[in-house]
Amino acid sequence: MSGRLAVVGLGPGDPRYLTPDAEAALGDAEALYGYGPYLDRVPARARQSRHPSDNREEGARAVAALRHAAEGARVAVVSGGDPGVFAMASVVLEVAAGDERFAAVPVHVVPGITAAQAVASQAGAPLGHDYVVLSLSDRLKPWDVIARRLQAAAAGDFAIAIYNPASRSRRQQLADARDLLLAHRDPGTPVVVGRAVGTPNQQVTVTTLGELDPEQVDMRCLLIVGSSQTRVLRTAGRPDRVITPRRYPG
Amino acid sequence: MSGRLAVVGLGPGDPRYLTPDAEAALGDAEALYGYGPYLDRVPARARQSRHPSDNREEGARAVAALRHAAEGARVAVVSGGDPGVFAMASVVLEVAAGDERFAAVPVHVVPGITAAQAVASQAGAPLGHDYVVLSLSDRLKPWDVIARRLQAAAAGDFAIAIYNPASRSRRQQLADARDLLLAHRDPGTPVVVGRAVGTPNQQVTVTTLGELDPEQVDMRCLLIVGSSQTRVLRTAGRPDRVITPRRYPG
Numbered sequence: 136m137s138g139r140l141a142v143v144g145l146g147p148g149d150p151r152y153l154t155p156d157a158e159a160a161l162g163d164a165e166a167l168y169g170y171g172p173y174l175d176r177v178p179a180r181a182r183q184s185r186h187p188s189d190n191r192e193e194g195a196r197a198v199a200a201l202r203h204a205a206e207g208a209r210v211a212v213v214s215g216g217d218p219g220v221f222a223m224a225s226v227v228l229e230v231a232a233g234d235e236r237f238a239a240v241p242v243h244v245v246p247g248i249t250a251a252q253a254v255a256s257q258a259g260a261p262l263g264h265d266y267v268v269l270s271l272s273d274r275l276k277p278w279d280v281i282a283r284r285l286q287a288a289a290a291g292d293f294a295i296a297i298y299n300p301a302s303r304s305r306r307q308q309l310a311d312a313r314d315l316l317l318a319h320r321d322p323g324t325p326v327v328v329g330r331a332v333g334t335p336n337q338q339v340t341v342t343t344l345g346e347l348d349p350e351q352v353d354m355r356c357l358l359i360v361g362s363s364q365t366r367v368l369r370t371a372g373r374p375d376r377v378i379t380p381r382r383y384p385g
Numbered sequence: 386m387s388g389r390l391a392v393v394g395l396g397p398g399d400p401r402y403l404t405p406d407a408e409a410a411l412g413d414a415e416a417l418y419g420y421g422p423y424l425d426r427v428p429a430r431a432r433q434s435r436h437p438s439d440n441r442e443e444g445a446r447a448v449a450a451l452r453h454a455a456e457g458a459r460v461a462v463v464s465g466g467d468p469g470v471f472a473m474a475s476v477v478l479e480v481a482a483g484d485e486r487f488a489a490v491p492v493h494v495v496p497g498i499t500a501a502q503a504v505a506s507q508a509g510a511p512l513g514h515d516y517v518v519l520s521l522s523d524r525l526k527p528w529d530v531i532a533r534r535l536q537a538a539a540a541g542d543f544a545i546a547i548y549n550p551a552s553r554s555r556r557q558q559l560a561d562a563r564d565l566l567l568a569h570r571d572p573g574t575p576v577v578v579g580r581a582v583g584t585p586n587q588q589v590t591v592t593t594l595g596e597l598d599p600e601q602v603d604m605r606c607l608l609i610v611g612s613s614q615t616r617v618l619r620t621a622g623r624p625d626r627v628i629t630p631r632r633y634p635g
Contacts, residue, residue, distance in 0.1 A: 240615030263475030276633030291537025
């Protein structure tokens, strides 16, 4: 059997972020699976079938893709960013290990530039020192776990990259997270709001924890909240740069 | 003045991880600056000067590269992994903002695949849910900050990617970190040890927090310590896969 499955990171959107490893895995595949808008980023190739599915169908998508590979096809499951970060790699590996029909399918994970890296690079270097990566979505974990992790991130004085800060239906979490962090951190703490970074509609704004307006944040956003050491560098005629230095005083 | 400076992430080593954005920035540069072993990864190009420097000379390297760009050259400062993560981007931006000779030099950060992503992708998806990225080196921050952050990472039940776990002279930190984490986490917690991942000498081993032997860890290693939810998936005839599921019980 020649079937195999690659879980491929497309990066933040623009092809300039797509690694040669990911490009090769996409070129090699006979069938592509993924959330529709991610599949739409992959140029069409002859003799390559496409199997879009909805955002919340990760388990069913993994089963379908593994079944196709078990039948002998070279399959790629695509994710935005890195498939190993809040994405399809763990789902595919978990489904594969739990079903003996899929035991013979080799599964390979191809990393990609994450949204956090893209936002950080556009803003300066706010993740230049120790940091936390945290999803604010309570779809797959209870809010008390999220609150506990925010508390811990604050107690450790980590910079924090916040995925899924809000959606149309989740409007309260970011306000709660901001208030929780304000109990530990100065209101002047820099916050980077990146929207659709890596796409033509990219916006990067720099604000502060005290002035962060959750109403301005939607599901296309990723936030980076600074640590106590994070600073905004201002130079006349240039956009503000946000950095977290490598050196920590003490 | 046409001078400009790009801080470029080379990724973990193998060119298959080098993004087109990074490749373009390297190709455009008239002068390359960086730690010698990172510069050695960049193929030689005609009419491109190379300025290697030692590992601990980040500040002097940033000044030299910015001065060269201020004279009108297109300069690239290269970093392994992502220049925004424990690397040159924050140093260059900080030096540039603090010296009016460099105020006119545009500085651009080009992200790269990190060592943590490379190790995670080779091991499965151990960073599939909320996680911490932490350097164990006390060269630029005091140990009590590191200990406080390890405590916080443990309290938040984060998976933890540990950079700089040891060097020839730093042998005690990893044993101390392991003991600190064992006060909070099960000894059976999976630990991934990646050595030189992304190079021909790559090794990835899976152990547990209780069995982790600091003597086996050196400066080429990156560790990923699981959360309470991280599991090892075993399939006959395949390497063990380590995943942290997207779903958190409760």
